[in-house]
Amino acid sequence: MRVVIADDAALLRQGLTRLLEDAGIDVVGAAADARGLLELVERHRPDVAIVDIRMPPSHTDEGLVAAELIRARVPGTGVLVLSQYVEAAYALRLVDGEQSRCGYLLKDRVLDAEELVAALRRVADGEVVVDPILVDELLARRRSEGPLDGLTAREREVLALMAEGLTDRGIAARLWLTPRTVETHVRHILQKLGIPADTAVNRRVHAVLAYLRA
Amino acid sequence: MQIVRLFAGGTRTPGWWAAAVVGLALPVSYLAGSIHNGSLTGRSAYFLLTMTVGIGVGLWAWAWRPGTHMGPLMFWWPALWLAGDLPAAFPDSRTASTIGIALFVMGPIAFAQMALSYPTGSLMRSRLAWVYVFVLGYAAQVVQNGYNLLFLDLSACPLCPPPRAPSWLHVDATPPISLEDWNDGWLVFVIAILPIGLFLLYRAYVRANPAHRRSLGPVVATATFITCTSWITSYAVLTDRFSVLTPISWLQTTGALAAALTALIGIAVARRARGPVGALVSELNRVGPGHVRDALARALGDPTLELALRLPERGVWVDEAGRELTLPTGRERAVTIVGDDLAALVHDPVLLDQPALLDAAGSAARLALENERLQVELRAQLAELRRSRARLVRAGDEERRRLERDLHDGVQQRLLAIGMALPRLRRELADRAMASALVDDLEHDLRETLQELRELARGIHPAVLVNEGLDAAVRALAQRAPLPVGVQTPADRLPGDVETATYFVVAEALANVTKHAHATAATVTIERRDGHVRVEIADDGVGGAGANGSSGLAGLSDRVGALDGRLLVDSPRGRGTRLVAEIPCGS
Numbered sequence: 001m002r003v004v005i006a007d008d009a010a011l012l013r014q015g016l017t018r019l020l021e022d023a024g025i026d027v028v029g030a031a032a033d034a035r036g037l038l039e040l041v042e043r044h045r046p047d048v049a050i051v052d053i054r055m056p057p058s059h060t061d062e063g064l065v066a067a068e069l070i071r072a073r074v075p076g077t078g079v080l081v082l083s084q085y086v087e088a089a090y091a092l093r094l095v096d097g098e099q100s101r102c103g104y105l106l107k108d109r110v111l112d113a114e115e116l117v118a119a120l121r122r123v124a125d126g127e128v129v130v131d132p133i134l135v136d137e138l139l140a141r142r143r144s145e146g147p148l149d150g151l152t153a154r155e156r157e158v159l160a161l162m163a164e165g166l167t168d169r170g171i172a173a174r175l176w177l178t179p180r181t182v183e184t185h186v187r188h189i190l191q192k193l194g195i196p197a198d199t200a201v202n203r204r205v206h207a208v209l210a211y212l213r214a
Numbered sequence: 215m216q217i218v219r220l221f222a223g224g225t226r227t228p229g230w231w232a233a234a235v236v237g238l239a240l241p242v243s244y245l246a247g248s249i250h251n252g253s254l255t256g257r258s259a260y261f262l263l264t265m266t267v268g269i270g271v272g273l274w275a276w277a278w279r280p281g282t283h284m285g286p287l288m289f290w291w292p293a294l295w296l297a298g299d300l301p302a303a304f305p306d307s308r309t310a311s312t313i314g315i316a317l318f319v320m321g322p323i324a325f326a327q328m329a330l331s332y333p334t335g336s337l338m339r340s341r342l343a344w345v346y347v348f349v350l351g352y353a354a355q356v357v358q359n360g361y362n363l364l365f366l367d368l369s370a371c372p373l374c375p376p377p378r379a380p381s382w383l384h385v386d387a388t389p390p391i392s393l394e395d396w397n398d399g400w401l402v403f404v405i406a407i408l409p410i411g412l413f414l415l416y417r418a419y420v421r422a423n424p425a426h427r428r429s430l431g432p433v434v435a436t437a438t439f440i441t442c443t444s445w446i447t448s449y450a451v452l453t454d455r456f457s458v459l460t461p462i463s464w465l466q467t468t469g470a471l472a473a474a475l476t477a478l479i480g481i482a483v484a485r486r487a488r489g490p491v492g493a494l495v496s497e498l499n500r501v502g503p504g505h506v507r508d509a510l511a512r513a514l515g516d517p518t519l520e521l522a523l524r525l526p527e528r529g530v531w532v533d534e535a536g537r538e539l540t541l542p543t544g545r546e547r548a549v550t551i552v553g554d555d556l557a558a559l560v561h562d563p564v565l566l567d568q569p570a571l572l573d574a575a576g577s578a579a580r581l582a583l584e585n586e587r588l589q590v591e592l593r594a595q596l597a598e599l600r601r602s603r604a605r606l607v608r609a610g611d612e613e614r615r616r617l618e619r620d621l622h623d624g625v626q627q628r629l630l631a632i633g634m635a636l637p638r639l640r641r642e643l644a645d646r647a648m649a650s651a652l653v654d655d656l657e658h659d660l661r662e663t664l665q666e667l668r669e670l671a672r673g674i675h676p677a678v679l680v681n682e683g684l685d686a687a688v689r690a691l692a693q694r695a696p697l698p699v700g701v702q703t704p705a706d707r708l709p710g711d712v713e714t715a716t717y718f719v720v721a722e723a724l725a726n727v728t729k730h731a732h733a734t735a736a737t738v739t740i741e742r743r744d745g746h747v748r749v750e751i752a753d754d755g756v757g758g759a760g761a762n763g764s765s766g767l768a769g770l771s772d773r774v775g776a777l778d779g780r781l782l783v784d785s786p787r788g789r790g791t792r793l794v795a796e797i798p799c800g801s
Contacts, residue, residue: 009627015634054677059619061681084622084668087678088693089686107626108664111633111657141693213689 001124004044005030006037006066007052007082008059016050016110023117032056034066041070041077047124048078052107053090064093071099078123082107086134088213092206095128100202103129103165128165128205135163138212147193155192158185163208167201230276233289237269240296247303247310253376257460258302261467268292268474275477278569283335287328288477292470295321301377306369311377315362322444323351325473329437330414332430333564334545343414350407358400365389365396401452408445412438428515429480429564436473440466491574498582504534504589506582510559513575520560523587525594531558536590536597552576557583600778604711607776611675611714618675626667633660676717684713688720688738695724700737708747712799715773716740716749719781719795722766723751731755731791742799746779749795759785759793770795 003025007013013030020027029040033055041049049070053063067079078101081094091104103123109116109131119129139148139160151159154175161171172182190197195207244262248254269292276285298317304310327347331337337344365387367380389396419427419434443466450458494513501509511519522531522539530538541549541558548563550572557576565572636657643649679687685703692699708716720738727736733755740749759767771781779797 009623009631011631012627012634015631019634054622059623060677064681084626084671085677086668086672087682087686087690089678089682089690093682106668107630108661110630111636111661113637137693213693 001048001120002026002028002044002046003048003050003120004028004037004040004046005050006032006034006040006055006063007050008032008055009052012052012110019110019113020117020120023113025117025120034062034069037066038069038073041074045074046077048080048101048120050080050082050120053081053083053085061090064090067094067102071097075099076101078102078120078126080105080120080123080129082110083131086131086137088134088138088209091130091134092209092213095130095202095206095209097202100126100128100200102202104131104134105129106131106133122165122170126201127167127170128202130164130205130209132160132164135160135212138163138209141212150192151189155185155189158182159189159208162186162189162204163212165201165205226277229286230273233276233286233293234273237273237289237293240293240300241266241269244296244300244303247300247307251303251305253302253305257463257467258299260464260471261299262296264467264471264474265292265296267478268470269296271474271478283331284328284333285335287324287331287335291321291324291328292474293321294324295470297321301379302375305376306379308379308382311379312363312381312383314377315366315381316359318359318362319355320352320359322440323347323355325440325470326351326411326437329433330411330418332418332433333566336545340414340418342410343418346407346410346414350410354403361389361396362393365393398452401448404448405445405452408441408448411441415441432476432480433473436469436476439469440473443469491571491578494575495578498579504586506579506586507534509582510575510579513578514559514561514565514571516561516565518562521583521586522558522560523583523590524555524557525587525591526555527591532590532594534586534590536594550576552583553580556580556587600776603772604776607715607773608711614675618671618677621667621671621674626664626671629660629664629667633657633664636660673721679713679717680710683707684716684740687713687717688740691717691721691724692738695736696728697733698735699724700735702738703740704742708742708799711777712747712797715777715779715797716747716795718773719749719770719793720751722770723793726759726766727751727753727755727791730759731757733790745798745800747797747799749797750792752790752792754790756787757785757789757791758787759783759791767793 003020005013005016005020005027007016007030010032013032017027017030028044028046031037031040037049037051040046049067051063051066053061055062055066063081063083067081070077070079079094080103081090082105083090084107086106094102094104101123103119105116105119109119122129139156148156157175158171161174166174168179168182168186171177171186172179175182177185187197189195193211195211198204198207241262245254248258248262269289272285272287272289272292275288278285294317298314298319298321300310301307301314327337328335330340330343330347337347363381363383364385366377367384368374368378369380371378391399415434415437419430422430443462447459447462447466450456450462491513494509497509497512498506507519507521510521511517521534522541523534524530525532531541532538542560545563547560548566550559550561550565551557552559553576557579559572559576561572636653640650640653643653676687676690678690684707685705688703689701692701707713720740724736724738727733731753733753736751736753738749738751740747742748767781767783774781774795774797777797779795782794782796783791784794785791
């Protein structure tokens with residue numbers, strides 16, 4: 001797998017490059033800002049671009065803007081955004097649209113090489129990845145009463161994994177269930193919450209996240 | 215006694231004294247000559263009286279209106295008119311004839327000049343009026359009178375009206391044009407130009423502003439009357455209808471008397487002017503600050519009046535709203551300073567004719583004006599305080615953003631870099647169990663630190679507020695609260711200052727709900743209406759929260775106040791807390 005990295009902190013670029021190369025991933029370039037990133041993507045056509053959400057000049061959401069540009073200019077490129085923010089609004093912005101192949105991970109994930117690489121592979125395979133901490137926070141939200149109360153413990157587990165972007169097959173593998181069982185859970189959950197069923201993985205993630213946030 | 219008092223005061227120049235001598239000599243000699251020559255009739259006595267009154271009023275006005283040409287003009291028209299009629303008192307005197315012929319009709323022309331230049335005494339504002347008076351009036355009349363000085367001689371006609379004696383300039387020669395033809399031609403010329411005078415008077419009246427019209431009205435009316443009688447006289451002479459001349463002469467003299475008397479009354483009223491000032495004093499007691507200008511405008515009868523107040527500390531003039539202004543210097547506006555550089559009245563120059571009124575009004579309004587100035591100064595200081603508070607809040611927000619950025623881009627990046635080095639350290643220490651356990655602890659602490667850092671940065675300044683707006687930021691706040699929070703926000707973005715203030719109001723309020731309210735649920739409602747953003751955070755907790763007790767609420771009050779908004783806390787014990795902020799927010 002070939003990736004490019006964009007992060008304005010040199011320490012992080014180096015650390016990340018070394019970490020990925022140790023895991024056998026081909027880092028074909030590293031940039032310090034969004035413009036350099038776009039050049040690298042257009043030149044190397046990587047499978048995935050790993051993008052820091054904060055980059056010059058304003059250090060706020062340049063990474064998300066860059067992600068949109070990459071998708072527009074080189075469709076099919078996966079984008080994994082590393083973020084400092086546990087904010088559903090940002091994740092929704094990334095997942096929105098027709099393309100999958102994207103991920104919104106907290107930057108702390110660079111400390112877990114295996115998780116990071118697993119997420120990278122999922123993005124490269126066309127899936128969607130949403131950081132579990134963000135999903136936890138959304139699910140932990142106190143509601144006086146609501147449709148979530150009607151879910152069984154197992155169904156809540158499945159819902160969390162749906163929000164993290166896992167496919168039915170991924171969920172089945174994670175929970176040691178058969179794919180048929182997972183399908184049934186998913187159908188029940190969507191029914192109970194009134195979310196329209198959609199086969200496109202990114203649209204399903206978007207719908208679930210939006211539902212949890214509302 | 216009254217007359218003496220009226221003449222006391224005022225300003226007298228050598229020119230005035232010379233005029234006074236002429237003004238005394240003319241009526242005396244006219245009267246003496248008429249009696250001596252037995253030519254005093256009821257009509258000429260009436261004429262003499264009228265012109266004498268006119269001369270007196272003119273001299274008085276001259277003394278009271280230094281600085282304008284109005285005083286001299288008011289003196290000269292009756293003086294010239296009377297001098298032009300001297301031959302009637304001395305029908306056979308060549309000296310009287312010389313003076314009379316030379317000044318023939320100069321009086322009415324001077325009257326026209328006075329009327330058309332009222333109240334400034336200057337004709338510079340209208341080119342047509344200038345041409346009418348100086349070219350068609352004085353210059354043409356000099357030519358006409360010069361011809362008669364040279365050729366007129368009625369000494370052989372004892373029944374003709376004066377002047378019967380030839381002038382001292384008379385030449386014994388046949389005129390190139392017969393005197394009859396010449397004078398008929400002149401009459402036709404006069405008949406032709408007098409309507410121009412009527413038009414000019416009408417136009418001057420229409421163009422004047424209301425305050426101006428009040429004093430211009432009598433002048434225009436009498437001038438119109440005299441112009442019309444002059445036209446009828448000229449037409450009657452031209453067409454040999456002599457029978458109408460006597461009644462017309464009575465009428466014309468009456469018009470002149472009316473002109474002199476209205477001028478007299480006008481000046482007397484202006485000098486006294488106790489009425490409007492008395493009303494001003496009582497009105498100033500009633501009206502509040504900000505209305506002194508209106509009261510003064512009414513008292514002075516000048517709706518165009520502007521008020522300027524002096525701010526000595528800043529050395530500038532300002533209007534009642536505190537806006538800086540410069541005093542005008544042109545002819546169109548006049549400036550009267552009140553008090554010792556306390557205030558300035560910028561008014562129509564017509565009011566300069568009433569210095570006593572201006573003076574009295576200024577004195578009467580002095581206290582109110584000082585009040586007004588204090589108010590303006592206070593308002594200016596208040597506005598500056600507001601701006602300074604807004605600047606402080608904005609600087610604080612800027613500082614928060616910078617801190618958040620430093621935490622994320624400095625501290626966090628370094629911690630992450632350290633964390634990424636730990637696995638390699640662990641590999642190096644693989645065979646030493648104690649060291650490896652230590653690395654595990656370090657890594658655990660590091661993750662905790664990173665999480666705390668993330669939350670700290672978010673509390674200092676939420677990046678999502680800037681990028682995604684109030685709705686996203688408030689939903690995130692509600693999401694993290696340990697109790698159910700219903701959220702209702704407008705979808706569209708608000709101005710940055712308003713969003714930031716609103717966000718911190720919600721954040722602080724929800725923090726208070728969490729800490730103190732013992733509530734089971736809360737709601738956040740943000741809505742836009744009538745140019746305001748209204749934020750309400752309500753809970754079902756124990757209540758009893760006070761706006762004064764909490765430093766957090768005081769800070770919020772400052773923040774909202776900096777945007778001219780207000781913060782209300784309604785927290786009856788045992789019945790929940792409702793915190794409402796209203797912030798102005800232009801569409």
